[in-house]
Amino acid sequence: MSIDPLRYICEDPLERKWAWISLILAFVMGGVLGFYALASNLHPPSNVETIDSSRLHLSEEFAEDNLGVKSNADGSLTITMVAARYGFYPPRIEVPVNTPVTLRMASADVLHGVHVPGTNMTTMVVPGYISEVNTMFTRTGEFSLLCNEFCGLGHDHMWSRLVVVENSAGGQ
Amino acid sequence: MSQLTPEEEEILKSAPRGTFALMLLLGVLLLTGWAYMFFAMFVEHGPVS
Numbered sequence: 001m002s003i004d005p006l007r008y009i010c011e012d013p014l015e016r017k018w019a020w021i022s023l024i025l026a027f028v029m030g031g032v033l034g035f036y037a038l039a040s041n042l043h044p045p046s047n048v049e050t051i052d053s054s055r056l057h058l059s060e061e062f063a064e065d066n067l068g069v070k071s072n073a074d075g076s077l078t079i080t081m082v083a084a085r086y087g088f089y090p091p092r093i094e095v096p097v098n099t100p101v102t103l104r105m106a107s108a109d110v111l112h113g114v115h116v117p118g119t120n121m122t123t124m125v126v127p128g129y130i131s132e133v134n135t136m137f138t139r140t141g142e143f144s145l146l147c148n149e150f151c152g153l154g155h156d157h158m159w160s161r162l163v164v165v166e167n168s169a170g171g172q
Numbered sequence: 173m174s175q176l177t178p179e180e181e182e183i184l185k186s187a188p189r190g191t192f193a194l195m196l197l198l199g200v201l202l203l204t205g206w207a208y209m210f211f212a213m214f215v216e217h218g219p220v221s
Contacts, residue, residue, distance in 0.1 A: 014191060014195075017192065021195055021199040022199075024199075025199060025202060025203055029203075029206055032207075032210065033210075036215070040219060041221075042220075042221055043221055045221065119217050119218065120214065120217040120218055120219070120220045122220075133221075134219075134221045135218055135219060135220045137218060138216065
């Protein structure tokens with residue numbers, strides 16, 4: 001009979017069995033996550049672009065008139081947004097379902113976060129940097145964009161609306 | 173402590189099969205719940221990179 005390697009740290013056979021079950025679960029979960037990440041070529045958002053937060057309105061990309069959803073030549077969309085106490089601008093964006101979306105955000109003041117409950121979209125918006133996330137919304141409906149980094153007394157009221165529509169309805 | 177019957181002594185000496193079964197059941201439930209959260213909810217919500 002083979003010798004249990006856990007016998008040095010645990011005498012009780014029941015505890016050792018439970019430890020084995022826990023270890024196997026951890027390895028199975030880690031293995032599935034690793035395989036999925038490698039097979040799908042996923043990696044954490046790692047865009048590093050700097051910008052002067054106090055001059056966003058003077059930059060071409062984050063000037064007020066240029067915010068919102070833009071179509072790219074390859075059919076994907078780029079959403080440009082500004083997070084500032086206490087709101088996201090533009091306050092309502094509309095995108096088609098199952099379309100690759102690049103969200104580019106900059107903060108005009110302090111640290112913000114953006115999270116869309118019901119989707120996997122989440123990122124921090126750090127002053128001085130442009131946050132970029134690539135994603136795709138797989139369900140139609142109205143979603144909230146919420147700030148998930150405490151940014152001041154109005155943090156609780158900092159949100160905007162994301163509307164995911166059918167492809168034929170287009171997006172704006 | 174009262175005197176144990178031979179049947180009770182036999183039970184005390186035997187392997188705790190009920191506990192093993194409970195441990196396995198908990199492990200399977202945990203794995204099933206995690207798989208549901210990962211595949212049916214997280215992956216279903218689309219990729220993020």
